[in-house]
Every structure is written in C-alpha cells, then in structure tokens.
Amino acid sequence: MSAHRAPPPWWYDAGREPPFVARLLSAIYGAAIRTRLALYRGGLLRRRRAGVPVLVVGNLVAGGSGKTPLVIALVERLRAAGWTPGVATRGYGRDDSATPLWVDAQTDPVRGGDEPVLIARRTGAPVRADRDRLAAARALVAEGCDIVVCDDGLQHYRLARDLEIEVLDAHRRHGNRRLLPAGPLREPVERAAACDFHVANAGDGDANVGFGEWPMRLLSGHALPLLGGRPQPLSSFAGQRVHAVAGIGDPERFFAMLRGLGIAVVPHAFADHHRFEADDFQFGSDLPVLMTEKDAVKCTAFVGDRHYSVPIRAELPEAFWIALLDRLPHRPGAPA
Incomplete structure (x- = not known):
C-alpha cells in the first residue's frame, strides 16, 4: 500500500x-x-x-x-x-x-x-x-x-x-x-x-x-456504484463508518467533505496519481468504500459492489x- x-x-x-x-x-x-x-x-x-x-x-x-x-x-x-x-x-x-x-x-x-x-x-x-x-x-x-x-x-x-x-x-x-x-x-x-x-x-x-x-x-451529492447501479445520495451514508480513498494532491480535502456530511471516515490517503492495485483495498473490514472520481477510473478491474465513486462538480x-x-x-x- x-x-x-x-x-x-x-x-x-x-x-x-x-x-x-x-x-x-x-x-x-x-x-x-x-x-x-x-x-x-x-x-x-x-x-x-x-x-x-x-x-x-x-x-x-x-x-x-x-x-x-x-x-x-x-x-x-x-x-x-x-x-x-x-x-x-x-x-x-x-x-x-x-x-x-x-x-x-x-x-x-x-x-x-x-x-x-x-x-x-x-x-x-x-x-x-x-x-x-x-x-x-x-x-x-x-x-x-x-x-x-x-x-x-x-x-x-x-x-x-x-x-x-x-x-x-x-x-x-x-x-x-x-x-x-x-x-x-x-x-x-x-x-x-x-x-x-x-x-x-x-x-x-x-x-x-x-x-x-x-x-x-467543489460539490457532490451522490455516490456511483463502480459496478453499475443506481446512484446513492451521499446523505444515505451519514452516521455510517466508511473507508474513504483519495490519491490526490490534498486527500484531506476529500475526507473533510465527507465528514461535513456526517459520514464517519476511515481515511486512506495515497500519493497523487497513485496506480492502484487490488491489495490497496485490503482494509480488514467490510465497510462501504468511497473514493474520488479520479481514483475510481483506475479501479474498476478489481472492486466490488461496496465500492463507490464520488463525482465532484465545480x-x-x-x-x-x-x-x-x-x-x-x-x-x-x-x-x-
């Protein structure tokens, strides 16, 4: 990792x-x-x-x-x-x-x-x-x-x-x-x-x-299942613990956005432009995984039905x- x-x-x-x-x-x-x-x-x-x-x-x-x-x-x-x-x-x-x-x-x-x-x-x-x-x-x-x-x-x-x-x-x-x-x-x-x-x-x-x-x-209101399916409102994760994954210049910005929505974040920060592998997602607990959209485009080959992309709009x-x-x-x- x-x-x-x-x-x-x-x-x-x-x-x-x-x-x-x-x-x-x-x-x-x-x-x-x-x-x-x-x-x-x-x-x-x-x-x-x-x-x-x-x-x-x-x-x-x-x-x-x-x-x-x-x-x-x-x-x-x-x-x-x-x-x-x-x-x-x-x-x-x-x-x-x-x-x-x-x-x-x-x-x-x-x-x-x-x-x-x-x-x-x-x-x-x-x-x-x-x-x-x-x-x-x-x-x-x-x-x-x-x-x-x-x-x-x-x-x-x-x-x-x-x-x-x-x-x-x-x-x-x-x-x-x-x-x-x-x-x-x-x-x-x-x-x-x-x-x-x-x-x-x-x-x-x-x-x-x-x-x-x-x-x-930078705003977001929903999460997209990486394997397909209906978008989920981010509000539906409020009060839950989630694994949050960010391989961007300032991962804390993504984590703070999720915390601001009442989501209990277990943070996983990676280097900007990190090239993800399946082992990077061995977190030891079966929680939902929310990741930045930039990271998600690199992960579709080895994610499951609990992995979500969080699109951002300016x-x-x-x-x-x-x-x-x-x-x-x-x-x-x-x-x-």
Missing part, C-alpha cells in the same frame, strides 16, 4: 526555516526560471499560436488545487456558449508519455492518465495528451475545435495563450511563498499577477478567498462566467 507523501512541513509554515540545502537549490532553480521567463519576454524564445483562442488553467503551487474540476466546468460552459472546445494536457503519470495520444472515455488510464480519462468521460470533448502542448493544441484544431483549454499549462510558455487562470487552494494559498524545494512554488509568486483570473478553491466554503479572486466550491459565481466569456474573442460563425 502506498502512503500519501505529505509536503515538507516548512512549505506551509512560514515560521519554519527550510533547510540550507533546500534554500540553495531553490536559489538555483529560481535563477533558471527567471532566465527562461526573460528569454520569452525578450523574444529570444518564441511563443507560437495554435490558430484559435487558448485558455490555460494552472497553478504556481506544486500539487493539486482543483484544476481538473475547473477544466470540466470550463468545457461545459464553453460548449453551452456555442464553442467547440478541446482539452490539451500532458497526462501526468501515463505510460509512454513521450507518445501523443487521443484520450477518450474508454482509454486505459495507464496509457492516457487518470485526469485526461476523467475529463474525457465527464465532458465527451476531444482530449489530446502530449508533453508538447502546442502540438496538442494544433491537433485539436485540426479535429475541428475552435477553442482549446490547456490543462496545467501556466509554465508552458511556447504555447501562446489568450487567457490564463490561476487556481489555488484557498487555505494553503502560496504556502511560504518560496520556490521549490524550499517552498511549494513552481514560479516566483509575482508571476500570479500576470494571470487574467484567479480562482480560489475554497472547498465547501469561502474561507480565505482574497480580493480579486473568484471562489470555487461551482463558481455566475459573474465569473460572464467576465470570462466577455474576455474571449468573437466566436467564428456567431452573430455579430
């Missing part, structure tokens, strides 16, 4: 000084990042366009922050507005990641990656997994997409973008505001100011959402969607 790897304690405790080696490596990493940024800003490295509007969703902080639910919500809202969206993604953790791949609802998550398969299943949109985000975006355009949502793409500057959306955890925020490995940041914290929108994942509340940030709530203020759509270029074929 693979345990969840918690971040170093100093990442989210400004009162703890990171070790000297971490601070030294952070300084070296920061110099490389700033040099790369300067080369793009100076035009020595070129950004290239995909031929259609590109929306990039990403974060400055290493680890999960709620990007996937937001990407799903974006695809659905763009489609409702008349666009034909596609999703460009790296497909973190997939086998043979050097080979580009079309991902659909039937793709094995080992080949396609757990998040791309989940996005494909939930949206039905074309999903292209490729380490080269520009090549992925152009492949989507060739398939008829007139807008591209780039998942986890803030640091991939070669692909020119029309809008950038930073997603951050409203509770953890930017941690100690230091660069890796002394802190959780992939880029200097001032990079956030260049993003067009800032979405704060507040879980089921609005705590710690800052000025100029849009609150995002809810944002309607004013966010109005502001976002207002910033997009005029859609081809739409009435003037």
